Amino acid sequence: MSRALKSAFYRFFSTGLFAKTLIFSVLAGFILAFYYNSQINYSDPFSRPRLLDGGFVCGSLFLLFFVVPVFMAVFCVSFTGSDIAFRAINNKISTGISRTQIYLSDLIVSITASTMVCLLSEIGIFLWTYLWARRVSVRFNSTLIGLIIAPFIVSAAFTAIYVCTEFFASSKVLALILSLLIMPCFSIATTLMSTDLEEPYKFQYVNEETNEIGWNLNPKYVGGTKREIYTLVLNSSVYSGEVFENGEFKLTAPAIASGVVVVAFTAAGVASVRKKEFL
DSSP, rough: OOOHHHHHHHHHHHHHHHHHHHHHHHHHHHHHHHHHHHHHHHOOOOHHHHOOOOOOHHHHHHHHHHHHHHHHHHHHHHIIIHHHHHTTEEEEHTTTHHHHHHHHHHHHHHHHHHHHHHHHHHHHHHHHHHHOOSEOOOOHHHHHHHHHHHHHHHHHHHHHHHHHHHHHHOOOHHHHHHHHHHHHHHHHHHHHHHHHSSSOOOOEOOOOOOEEEEEETTTOOHHHHHHHHHHHHHHHHHHHHGGGEETOOOOHHHHHHHHHHHHHHHHHHHHHHOOOOOO
């Protein structure tokens, strides 16, 4: 395993991906904070200028759920996808490194990169907040702490999906397309699920002949097992409003869901790489 890790980290540093990740991470934090601040000024031009609080930091951190998965999709294609596309993986196999070790080493390096992006981006957001604002009022409550931790966990889950996709697809173009679609599709799916759950069980109608009020069952109502699945997904998704309760961010469910995703896709990826022929 040590040889596989050394090889993977060597590629990470020698191919320029480390430098690119570092630059992106630093810039992302500043850009996201600036963007969120500009949106606040646009929506509320009469707000107190350059007074930033914990709500501003939380809003900026929430944008990481959209930015980091997109970057990691591109990173995994550049890192793992290139190794597979150019058949360099065959050289490692020929030296006696097992396929499982190759897969796990790529996953570890990719999650390391995602952790690096989250950490440096969050540092950039806090730096921009304290350097730009005339007055700062940031309190580290449960919501802020949860939004600091959650991007690390969620990005690790998406990274596990992307690495599995790379080994399964074996084509950089196909893997990139699939990877870039995963996060938007999941975000849209949670929105649609939330809309479906808002459908009432019955709806009221007025009889035109008698003017009496009656009730009919709503055919669009989601019930039974399907409703339980939708509710579970929404409670575990950071892209739904269900993770916020009374203004507080609930970290437990997204953390558990992300852990399950990492384990499931790691197992699926290992099973796939063992059976796949790269020659």
